[in-house]
Amino acid sequence: MTQPTGPEASGPSVYHLRNQHWPLAQYPSDLQYEAYSAVGYDLANSMLLLGHKTTNGTRKDREWIIVDTLGSGDSAMEAIKAFKKQIYGAESNWPAKIPLRAIIYTHNHIDHTAGVRGYLAASDKPPCPSDYSGSAGPDRHFNVDKEAVLSTGAPCVAVIGQVNINSAIVNTSTVVGSIIDPRSGYMYGNFVPAAHVNSGIGPQEGTTKIRAPSVQVEPKVPPVGPGPVHPDGASSYYMPSRTFTQQLKVTAAGIHLQLIYTPSETDDEIIAFVPDMHNGKGAAPKFDKKDCQRAGLTSDHHRAAG
Incomplete structure (x- = not known):
């Protein structure tokens, strides 16, 4: 194989x-x-x-x-x-x-x-x-x-x-989310303007809104470059x-x-x-x-x- x-x-x-x-x-x-x-x-x-x-x-x-x-x-x-x-x-x-x-x-x-x-x-x-x-x-x-x-x-x-x-969902969405987001942006190369295939382990995250019962949060870092982006749509x-x-x-x-x-x-x-x-x-x-x-x-x- x-x-x-x-x-x-x-x-x-x-x-x-x-x-x-x-x-x-x-x-x-x-x-x-x-x-x-x-x-x-x-x-x-x-x-x-x-x-x-x-x-x-x-x-x-x-x-x-x-x-x-x-x-x-x-x-x-x-x-x-x-x-x-x-x-x-x-x-x-x-x-x-x-x-x-x-x-x-x-x-x-x-x-x-x-x-x-x-x-x-x-x-x-x-x-x-x-x-x-x-x-x-x-x-x-x-x-x-x-x-x-x-x-x-x-x-x-x-x-x-x-x-x-x-509890991890809540913690990631609130307390540590502000730390994880910028680190993820650097880790996945969101700030690199050159062409790339994807974010290393999969397509870039798109403009998906995160939907809890009464919460909508737009991502802080937009996707950059021509690599594939997963379809927009509600996350839940x-x-x-x-x-x-x-x-x-x-x-x-x-x-x-x-x-x-x-x-x-x-x-x-x-x-x-x-x-x-x-x-x-x-x-x-x-x-x-x-x-x-x-x-x-x-x-x-x-x-x-x-």
């Missing part, structure tokens, strides 16, 4: 990791899910995990997990179109609404969270109600496929993040419906994941690990007792996992 070259290396592209798995020599052949990455639609990337769980037994009904939502509703919508084209082919085969099951925030930065309303607007399910308690949910197995339901019993889209994410935030502290085992769209707290770039940073042993053909259908014990979880957590 060679490194991507040509226009796809710098322009917006959706990579199907089964076929484009550089630098890995090979891709596991027996996985029951598919992984896609939307690169170049915003400063960050958006990942799609296509589950094997379906509503009516067709590819069109295979449910989605989105990891990070990009920086605006418009950039999210562009990524959704590209995902549909990659997964379903001709537009006539696209589902009217995407079979979204869960959204996972890896951390609070705007290019990872602010496109959430674009995904929720395109979903065939409403979002699960946000958790306003301020307390973390329990660190156990969270079976989205069974537990993420409304009071009516209808399924909803689980929005998952580490418990520090809400949806508070998670499920939070955790150290580790959360998740089953969604038939996929088994481990979300692990890894404070680094931000104080709410997490990684999403998709273990092969639980997602290959003939793999264990759920997290078993030994798996829970290895993660330091109690027998109560194991019972909850069932």
Whole structure:
């Protein structure tokens, strides 16, 4: 497998990791899910995990997990179109609404969270109600496929993040925002008049307005140069419906994941690990007792996992 070259290396592209798995020599052949990455639609990337769980037994009904939502509703919508084209082919085969099951925030930065309303607007399910308690949910197995339901019993889209994410959003938007903005401008070369491809890790941020319930803030540094700029559009935030502290085992769209707290770039940073042993053909259908014990979880957590 060679490194991507040509226009796809710098322009917006959706990579199907089964076929484009550089630098890995090979891709596991027996996985029951598919992984896609939307690169170049915003400063960050958006990942799609296509589950094997379906509503009516067709590819069109295979449910989605989105990891990070990009920086605006418009950039999210562009990524959704590209995902549909990659997964379903001709537009006539696209589902009217995407079979979204869960959204996972890896951390609070705007290019990872602010496109959430674009995904929720395109979903065939409403979002699960946000958790306003301020307390973390329990660190156990969270079976989205069974537990993420409304009071009516209808399924909803689980929005998952580490418990520090809400306070980090507020802090970044207020206290430290005035420090981050000029530093980011220098870091991404906004003040360099010469032509450049992008901001180093993705397209420049555009003239997007950041929209909270009653807040609109224009960016302090306009984009400079001919490099790609992600589409203008409203940025927003949806508070998670499920939070955790150290580790959360998740089953969604038939996929088994481990979300692990890894404070680094931000104080709410997490990684999403998709273990092969639980997602290959003939793999264990759920997290078993030994798996829970290895993660330091109690027998109560194991019972909850069932």
